[in-house]
Amino acid sequence: MNLIAVFVENKPGQTARITKILADAGVNIRWVTIANSGSFGVMKFLVDQCDLAVQSLKRQGLMVSLLEVLTVEVGNKPGSLQAVADLLGRNQINLDNCSGFVANNRAILIIELRELAQARAVLEEQGLRLLSQEEMLGI
């Protein structure tokens, strides 16, 4: 599954500027996170119209990159995140970023890491379900 990552300078008004571009294009944001690293930040979005969002942002001169991540559906119960983390850890796979939420009683993890293919194989082998872009947007 792909997120849109946008490089922004860390100064007032940037989030408003970027979300306005998306709003004007009629793009709906389904999930967002902003990571700050000193003088700059990276905004990551899951949107309903990925291509349109990328085009609109690029046309305004922004640096945009598609970021492939894994979305894992886990049980909505204690120990679910621990099980995934333990599995990856035992296979020497490092997590770069992770976020999670529960919607309609479904627990979803969004995982950013470098060894995508290896992580996918390990998770699927354990019977965990990885969601596609369409499935994520359908939640």
Next chain:
Amino acid sequence: MFWDRESETLARPTLQELQLKRLQETVQRVAQRVPFYHERFAEAGVQPGDIKTLEDARRLPFTTGADLRTVYPDGLLAVPRSKPVRLHTSSGTTGKPKAVFFSRKDIQTAADQMARSLVSTGITRSDVFQNMMGYGLFTGGLIMHYGAEKVGCLVIPSGPGTSERQLMLMQDFRTTAVHILPSYALYFAGFLEQRGIKPGKDLHLRKAFVGAEPHTEETRLKIEEIYGIDVYNSYGLTEMNGPGVAFECQLKAGMHLWEDNYLMEIIDPATGEPLPEGKTGELVLTTLNREAMPILRYRTRDITSIIPEPCACGRTHRRICRITGRSDDMLIIRGVNIFPQQIERVLMAAPQLGRNYVIVIEGLDDLTVKVELSASGFDGHVESLAALQQKLAEKLKAEIWVKPKIELVPPGSLPVAEGKAKRVIDNRSL
């Protein structure tokens, strides 16, 4: 290819004979006609008759940039005030500029050495030459214009106009060569990328002449790669006619300095003593073929060395290396001498970085380098950018002994200057 094969390939002894003859004439003339030099000769205890060999030139007094400001506006004229046909001034950052007068013959000499320079890179009359330098008091625009026109190119005097218009001219008139500031060439590449224009496919460019700003070999390679063209370095200064004083031939291995028009020396900038061929020091130039305003032993402040070996192109005029620094540009940070070019070299070697950078010094010698990412320099991971920052800071520390703060900014977000790029912002209140 040669513009003037005979002059460009003169046997060394013949060339030196010509230099001596012209040096003697120049010294004789300024001693008689320029009170400034008359007095300086008296102070130095030297007379025109003392100049019997080229080595005797070192007995002559230096002329400095400060001298040119002292004699402003016309204290070095060696002809009646009615004779010059052109005035140029150097970009004076503080106070009065340096004024340089050209007679009709001087303009011809400048255009002629410019034509030699262009032809030495393979420029022909069928080239379409877009001159993107400032016209006006700055020599970079007009003198280059005259040279390219002399060769017979179709010259487009676009000046430093907007990128939009530059691109239109470039496409509509199938520009094959440009004269451009290196900083603008990098910026313009970003502009083309934004427009979705591929230089190799959508433009007809084959050569670029970059100058008027110090830049590194890494910058040249970067411009060559982005545009898929040959980029030639050149050297010039208003005091010495502007562009075309020295120019790279097609072999791109140092810049031929036109020795029939200039006598060159390399000196130790601290002591003023001449250094042997091949050693690095300050370039000192004497005009040998200037009518209106001859200048003796001019301290250029530019740091370079003479390449003693003959060039495979056949030209006998010796080459100088790329200017490695200008003593005026030197920064002193926490007691360390730093040339902005050292920082540029590190930045230009990183593929994730793009076009433009600014060095900011604040507070108590805190050094910040703001640099634009290249369009492909962002892979979506914050971690990659943080790692890049870290790596750059370490590489710079190894190069300049000061660890700067690195700020990565999006392409096109740093200001672009119309003239020479302002790379250093010194906000220290000392």
